[in-house]
Amino acid sequence: MLFKHDATHYGVAIKDGSYSVKLVTEYAFENIHRLNPQLNAVNYIYQDQALARAKRLDKHLATLSSAERRKLSPFFGVPILLKDLGQLWKGSVSSQSSKLFLGKKSTTTDDFIRIASEAGMIFVGRSNTSEFGLKTVSDSLYFGSVRNPHNLAYNPGGSSGGAAASTKSGMVPLAAASDAGGSIRVPASDCGLIGLKPSHGRIAASPQVLRRINGLSGNFFIARSVRDIFNGIQVFQAMPNPSRNTLPIIQEDELKAIDRPLKIAYTTDHPRGQGNSSDAIQAIEMTVQALRNLGHEVEAIALPVDYNELMDYYYMILTVEIGKNILRIKESGQQIQAEDIDPLAWLCYQTGPHIPAFAYSDFVLYQDELIAQMDRFYEQYDVLLTPTTSAVAQRNDALAYSQSLVDRINRASSLPPQTLWELAHEAFDHVYQRTSYCPLMNITGQPAISLPLYENADGLPLGSQFAAKRGQELLLIQLAKQLERHGYLKANCIEL
Incomplete structure (x- = not known):
């Protein structure tokens, strides 16, 4: 059974007895085994643990009254995919989709995963x-490219592309994701989903996660x-704590x-003049008209x-943070060769140590x-509206760097810092020109949501990004609800 409804629908159905948790979980694995050969969206499967x-x-549900069941989480019993990046779960591998981390099991569980489990x-x-x-x-480089359910010749965006492809195809009703520069919003845009x-500080996170990618x-x-x-x-919202990231709890x-x-406020200008x-x-233009129609x-x-x-x-932050992570792998005794990792990751590894501390200090200012x-x-506007991306999803056969660029990256160890x-x-421009809005x-730490209002003549979507002042998620979600209620959003499941 494909998951054609949202996760909340299945949570309600489990609590009212229409489905058992075991049955819904079995459906998820049937979908993964059937669809993943086409989508390449899933790296690891936890079948034995999940069914147990x-x-x-x-058994726990069987002991509860109807009133007690209704108090359970909206997502109780709902099968989800974790992202193969961070989202640490003790005893499981989070490989970061890299050959370098294939056998490394986490010794801790971070707060996001702990809350999901609870x-x-x-x-x-x-x-x-x-x-x-x-x-x-x-x-x-190791696991291969994910394919977009709208058209398998295209990529679903990233870095949460597997999460987007699995949700859009109905493989699972919901998928965990993460975002350091568009990695939730871009795949939501490329796959016609809500991201x-x-x-910053809204979602519960362990201390080390709060500072991930600076x-x-x-x-x-x-x-x-x-x-x-x-x-x-x-x-998943974090309870208030005495830190600079504290936000009031959304009480509604x-x-x-x-x-x-x-x-x-809106713009159709390309952020970098391209x-x-x-x-x-x-x-x-379609989104602006919809908004005006709504008053x-x-x-x-x-x-x-x-x-x-x-x-x-x-780019400087990514270069330093990814370069540092790879350098620490090497310092642990693991050998790293250029062919082991993505060329951009290799370039970060070579360039990161040369970024001066002064430059990092300048970033904080x-x-x-x-x-x-x-x-x-x-203070002047409630919301900023832009395209999520400057073009629709890219073809998988168009993602590779030019051979000239790869050749120069392979000589990086002999190049001067500048x-x-x-x-x-x-x-970086090869990857981020299309996604520079994000x-x-x-x-700034402000919230932003990509909403699927548009598809082109080829059936490829492109999201509209709405952003608001930090802490104003509820405003964005209420606006999204209004657009959804009036039939403007196109986030339906696509059957392969």
Whole structure:
């Protein structure tokens, strides 16, 4: 049975006795075994553990009254895929879709996974991603490229591409994901799904996770319904704690559509002056008309920040953080050769040690200034609307770097630092030109959601990205609910 409904639907059906947890879990494995040869969306399968847990949860349900069942998590008994990147679960491998981590089992469970387990979710496997989550496509050197359910010749985006492909195909009703620069929103856009990057500090996270990729990354889900996003926030939001990331808890226990007109700024400008595709322009024009139909005030603006400067800093962070992680693998005694990892990862490994501490210190100052700048922006507007990406999904056969670029990367160890950085910038541009709208929200910590309002004549979607001031997830979800209720969202399951 394909999961054609959202995760909340199956959670309700389990609690009212329409389905057993075991049966729903068995359906998930039937789907994985049937669909994964076509999609290559799943790296690891946890069949024995999942079925054993499903039986235990069914026994627990049998002891509860109807009233007690209704108090359970909205996702109780729902099968999900974890992402094969972070999302540590004690005793399981999170390989980061890399040959270097294939046998390394986690010795801890992070807070996101702990809460998912306490909520009764069933972990059925891990989804394919780009190596180290470094790219906004999913084309792991070791596990291979993921294929998009809309058209198998295309990639579902990244780095949470396996999560998006598995959800869109109905393999599972919901999949965990993460986002350090668009890795939830881009695959949601490329696959016609709903992807929220919450505010920094909104979702419960272990201390080491809060600082992952210098604090830019966070966990959440890719979903087919707005209520799954809302329920996910309710279940996974962090309790207030005495830190700089503290956010007030969202208290609403029922999701209502927005009940007032919003002032929404929008643009169809390419963030780096390269020119948007006609699909990106049409997606925003369609979205603007929908918003006006719903009574919102929508105003065209120029982009509020210098995205070329922003992407320079963003590339620097990725270079240092990924380079550091690979260097620590080598320091543990493991040999690393250029052919073992993605060329961009190898370039980070070669370039990262040459980034000066002064540059990293400058980023912190830049980040503070950018946060203040966007706070001023949100004094004038409730929401910022842009395309999620500047073009639809890419073909899998068009993802490779040019041979000239690969040859220069392979000579990286002999290059001076400035030449290395220029080469890294060129390689990152190959991946991020299409997705440059997204990293702003990771640097400022503000929430952003990609919504599926548009598909082109070939049936390929392109998302509309809505962003708001930090802590304003509920506003974005309420607006999404309004668009969904009026039939504007196209997040249905695609059967292969």
